[in-house]
Amino acid sequence: NAGVMQNPRHLVRRRGQEARLRCSPMKGHSHVYWYRQLPEEGLKFMVYLQKENIIDESGMPKERFSAEFPKEGPSILRIQQVVRGDSAAYFCASSEVSVGGANTEAFFGQGTRLTVV
């Protein structure tokens, strides 16, 4: 089991371009969480997805940001028309299907560091 895989590890975009961040969850995991970490800040929840469904997107900006987790393939966090303030580390975590919290461990990927120039 290769763990949670995120790519790219580093991404540089000019202002106004689009950024697409990918997250492949651990095998057997159907829950995916995206977090943003600004320099010197803690992790901030953005969105929680299960296969083909957005469960909670309360932490995601209403404009320019979107996320999907298709039936096949990785989860994608998409940022349109990036601005300098979007520069941050974006982490993805995954967990396997379960009801109740005690056995639902979330495993994190290494993150994607987005730099907007």
Next chain:
Amino acid sequence: KNQVEQSPQSLIILEGKNCTLQCNYTVSPFSNLRWYKQDTGRGPVSLTIMTFSENTKSNGRYTATLDADTKQSSLHITASQLSDSASYICVVSRASGGSYIPTFGRGTSLIVHP
């Protein structure tokens, strides 16, 4: 509002010394509490997990405590090592519709000096 507050924000100790990190939360309904260690440039790695009925949980030199009445947790590190230098993040999860939603603290940055 569901919040997790950690203290201190940063801590510097000498190698071999012990330290204790604090976590206060207002997350409800409570499901579980986890402590993560995040090395610089890496993703967080789970250290301990505790449910409502557990008061203490150990993982090697790491011991976590939980007081569900006062909504406080602590992470005690004994005989610190240089490799303990990292950010320690308290995560409290609430139950929501059969799943759980985690709330992250901002972390305590620990630096262990030789």
